[in-house]
Amino acid sequence: MTDRPHTETDPALDLDSGADARAPTTEAYRVLARKYRPVDFSALIGQDALVRTLSNAIQSGRIAHAFVLTGVRGVGKTTTARIIARALNCIGPDGTGGPTIEPCGVCEPCVAISESRHIDVLEMDAASRTGIDDVREIIDGVRYLPASARYKVFIIDEVHMLSKQAFNGLLKTLEEPPPHVVFVFATTEIRKVPVTVLSRCQRFDLRRVEAARLIEHLAWIAGEEGIAVEQEALALIARAAEGSVRDALSILDQAIAHAAGPVRAQPVREMLGLADRTRVLDLFEALMRGEVAAALAEFRDQYESGADPVAVLQDLLEVTHWVTRIKLAPEAAGDSATPEEERTRGQANAQGLGIPVLSRAWQMLLKGLSETRDAPQPVTAAEMALIRLAYAADLPDPADLVRTIRDGGAAPEPAARTAPASPAGKSSATRGAPAVATASAQPVPAMEERREMPAPRAEARPVAVPDFAALVALADVRGESRLKAYLETMVHLVRFEDGRIEFRPATGAPATLPNELSERLAVWTGRRWIVTVSNAPGAPTLAQQAKEADAALKERMRRDPAVAPLLAAFPGADVVNIRNLVDIGASEGTAAPSVLADIPSDADVEDDDDLNEDA
Numbered sequence: 001m002t003d004r005p006h007t008e009t010d011p012a013l014d015l016d017s018g019a020d021a022r023a024p025t026t027e028a029y030r031v032l033a034r035k036y037r038p039v040d041f042s043a044l045i046g047q048d049a050l051v052r053t054l055s056n057a058i059q060s061g062r063i064a065h066a067f068v069l070t071g072v073r074g075v076g077k078t079t080t081a082r083i084i085a086r087a088l089n090c091i092g093p094d095g096t097g098g099p100t101i102e103p104c105g106v107c108e109p110c111v112a113i114s115e116s117r118h119i120d121v122l123e124m125d126a127a128s129r130t131g132i133d134d135v136r137e138i139i140d141g142v143r144y145l146p147a148s149a150r151y152k153v154f155i156i157d158e159v160h161m162l163s164k165q166a167f168n169g170l171l172k173t174l175e176e177p178p179p180h181v182v183f184v185f186a187t188t189e190i191r192k193v194p195v196t197v198l199s200r201c202q203r204f205d206l207r208r209v210e211a212a213r214l215i216e217h218l219a220w221i222a223g224e225e226g227i228a229v230e231q232e233a234l235a236l237i238a239r240a241a242e243g244s245v246r247d248a249l250s251i252l253d254q255a256i257a258h259a260a261g262p263v264r265a266q267p268v269r270e271m272l273g274l275a276d277r278t279r280v281l282d283l284f285e286a287l288m289r290g291e292v293a294a295a296l297a298e299f300r301d302q303y304e305s306g307a308d309p310v311a312v313l314q315d316l317l318e319v320t321h322w323v324t325r326i327k328l329a330p331e332a333a334g335d336s337a338t339p340e341e342e343r344t345r346g347q348a349n350a351q352g353l354g355i356p357v358l359s360r361a362w363q364m365l366l367k368g369l370s371e372t373r374d375a376p377q378p379v380t381a382a383e384m385a386l387i388r389l390a391y392a393a394d395l396p397d398p399a400d401l402v403r404t405i406r407d408g409g410a411a412p413e414p415a416a417r418t419a420p421a422s423p424a425g426k427s428s429a430t431r432g433a434p435a436v437a438t439a440s441a442q443p444v445p446a447m448e449e450r451r452e453m454p455a456p457r458a459e460a461r462p463v464a465v466p467d468f469a470a471l472v473a474l475a476d477v478r479g480e481s482r483l484k485a486y487l488e489t490m491v492h493l494v495r496f497e498d499g500r501i502e503f504r505p506a507t508g509a510p511a512t513l514p515n516e517l518s519e520r521l522a523v524w525t526g527r528r529w530i531v532t533v534s535n536a537p538g539a540p541t542l543a544q545q546a547k548e549a550d551a552a553l554k555e556r557m558r559r560d561p562a563v564a565p566l567l568a569a570f571p572g573a574d575v576v577n578i579r580n581l582v583d584i585g586a587s588e589g590t591a592a593p594s595v596l597a598d599i600p601s602d603a604d605v606e607d608d609d610d611l612n613e614d615a
Contacts, residue, residue, distance in 0.1 A: 033249040036221055037079055039086065039114060040103050044076055045217050045245065046209035053204070055101040058087055063099070064202045066174055066183040068159070070190040071206030074246030077186035078157055080206070084184055085121045085153040086113045099150070109149055120149035127158045132165040139173050142181050152181045159185040160192035167194050174200045208243025211235070217245070218252055222263075227256055232265035240272050270306055280315040281345050284323075287316075287386060288353060288361070290393040295386055309382035313369045319346075320365060324358045326350040357393070364389045395570070463525040468496045472542065474524055483520065486513055492538030500530045504538040553578060 038044050041051045050069075057063055067084065069077040083103070090103040090110050103110050112118035122141070124134065138154055146152045156162075162170075174183060174197065185201065187193060209217075215234045222229040229252075237255065241248035251272070255263045258271050279302060286295040302312055325332040327350035333343045368385025375381035465471050468487075475484040490509035495502040505513060514531045521529040540548070554575045557563050567573050 031250070032221060032225075032253045033074075033246045036224075036249065038076070038083065039105055039110075040083060041087070041101055044080065044083070046213050046243075047076060047080070047206055050080065050204045050206060054084065054087075058099050058101050061099075063088065063182070065177050065179075065181065066185070066201040068185040068187065068190070068193065068198060068201040068203050069206060070187050070203065072208060072242075072244060073188055074241075074244030074248075075206040075208060076245060077188075077206060078155070080204075081153075081155045081157075081184040081186055082113060082121075084182070085118075085151075085155065086110050088151045088153065088182060089113065089118075089120070089149040091150075118149065120146040120151070121153045121155065123155045123157065125157050126161040130161050130163050130166060132163065132169050135162070135166040135169045139169065142173055142177060146180055150180075153184060154181070155184045155186070157186045158188070159197075160187045160189040164194075167197055171196055171200070209245055209248075210243070211238045214238040214241065214243070214245065214248050218248055221249070221252065225256070228262040229255075230262075230264050233263050233268045236265060236268050236272065277315075277342055278345075280312070280319055281342065281349075283312070283386075284316055284319045285345075285349065287390045288349070288357070288393050290390050292387060292390040295390050296383060299383065299386055303379055309378040310369065310372055313365055313372055313382055313385065317362065317365050317369065320358055320362050322346060323349045323353065324355070324362070327353070327355065327358070360392060361389060364392065465498055465521075465525060468493050468501075469542070471496075471501075471521075475520070478520075478524060480520065483516065486510070487517075488542045491541060494534045494536045494538040499527065500532075502532045502534050502536075504534050504536060506541065 041055055044051055067081075069080055071077055086103040086105075086109070087101060088099050090100050091097050091107045092100075093104050093106050095107065097104070097107075105111070105114070109118060113121050116123065122138070124138070142152070142154075144152075177183065183201070185193075185197075190198075190203075190205075215231075215238045218234050218237060219229070219231075222234075233255065237248055237251045240251055252263075255268050255271060259267055279298065283295055283298045283302070286298060299312060303309060322332070323346055326346050330347070330350075333347050333350075365385065368382065368388070371385060372378045372381040463474075465474060468491075472484055472487045475487060486509065490506040490513065492504040492506060493501075494504060501517070510516075514533055518529050518531040521531075539545075557575050557578060558567065563575065567575075
């Protein structure tokens with residue numbers, strides 16, 4: 001597209017007198033978003049796929065009876081609907097033309113549609129007219145031929161707002177409309193439109209306009225208006241618009257009024273409540289170096305200059321994402337909307353920071369952003385989030401730390417300042433380390449009332465039960481999870497023989513436990529069991545024994561030469577669960593550390609990703 005885009009300013013030009021379109025007039029001022037609204041397909045920017053499809057359809061005469069246009073606000077849905085109406089009804093300057101992809105803009109249908117006064121082009125806002133009665137007006141109007149146009153076009157904006165009854169009333173007409181009727185629906189919530197409606201329409205998804213294309217369009221409009229605008233200011237406006245042309249034009253309109261002259265970047269930044277991008281990079285780099293005082297001073301200076309704390313954290317999130325993209329895909333730094341100085345600093349940060357550090361910064365900033373939004377004093381919440389991030393910046397890389405220890409090197413000394421201790425129940429360590437932290441103790445199964453169940457058929461042959469542990473395992477195999485939980489947590493064993501059990505019930509044990517156990521064992525083993533209750537202390541429950549063994553193993557691992565340096569390097573870390581690494585080393589073809597060879601294989605090890613947030 002090389003020609004100047006046609007907009008709604010064209011019909012207003014006084015071609016006979018040669019008057020400048022920018023000359024002051026007595027007409028009411030029109031905002032840029034309305035003044036430069038496209039009136040043909042050539043003026044639509046960033047929607048090449050839609051323009052190509054509709055242009056080919058109109059040229060070949062393959063015009064659908066219903067279209068649905070979807071996309072974010074301000075990308076041109078309603079504008080496209082009006083262009084379709086003009087393209088179908090244009091008759092040309094001489095009145096003999098047919099449907100065309102280039103409406104003339106001077107014939108009566110084109111002018112009337114542009115001014116929203118054509119009798120055969122009906123626009124309805126479904127946000128305010130949602131009921132079945134409103135749809136009945138459309139259904140009744142469909143049966144009549146157009147009064148003066150070639151096609152009767154019904155444009156329904158925000159169609160997802162129609163009620164269920166309204167959609168149902170429209171279905172039959174939408175499926176088999178008369179040949180002179182075309183429906184065009186526009187919506188920002190395509191998922192709220194029933195699939196029965198979507199299946200009867202041609203769907204077009206309007207894309208967000210790329211920042212570079214949006215900057216070019218804004219620069220052209222600024223030139224048309226005779227306004228000088230800095231390139232950096234245009235980039236700020238395009239970034240704030242998030243791909244919406246209408247939003248970009250509204251912000252540009254506001255910036256022109258705010259500047260009352262040439263539009264410069266700093267006033268635009270202040271108007272939008274944004275922090276200077278270079279200052280955001282300064283803050284980001286101070287945080288990544290762990291310089292708390294410098295980071296807080298920079299943040300406080302930005303806050304006193306008018307920057308919103310939430311906006312500062314959002315900018316930091318954007319910088320973190322941008323640096324991560326540059327690290328993984330270096331071509332991301334070549335965005336034309338990014339100044340050269342920012343590209344250079346972004347590439348330097350990407351080279352100096354690892355993916356684990358950037359991922360940790362992203363998670364901590366995301367959590368801090370949520371806290372800041374909900375806090376009664378956002379500035380203090382934002383400062384606490386930055387403090388956490390700066391203190392976590394000097395933590396050693398877990399992978400490098402483990403690799404150093406395994407290679408026989410000394411663990412790095414903890415940082416000079418002490419990192420905040422982890423909250424109770426939290427721990428940290430690294431995947432692949434001999435012992436690490438997370439996960440709390442397993443809860444004891446809740447007590448349940450006895451359920452009456454039909455007794456299974458007795459075993460044909462007696463089953464031997466050599467010890468109490470085998471009895472618990474038998475209950476597990478038989479699917480008696482409730483009884484198994486009682487045996488593990490409520491039974492202090494006094495005496496056990498095959499066919500005889502004596503125990504002391506723990507406080508809270510059901511009174512029916514001895515009888516229930518006797519009945520179940522008789523069915524499972526095929527012989528009678530004697531189950532008696534004793535007042536003797538008995539042994540600790542199996543749950544207590546497992547807990548004591550687990551505590552002893554954890555204490556042993558805390559003193560282990562391979563684990564102690566890890567705990568020292570990560571203040572607040574602790575061993576919570578342990579897993580045997582012998583099987584892991586065998587499956588990977590590597591030798592597991594001999595110090596762990598005798599750890600029980602049913603233990604478990606997990607790592608605590610919350611280290612990065614809690615440190």
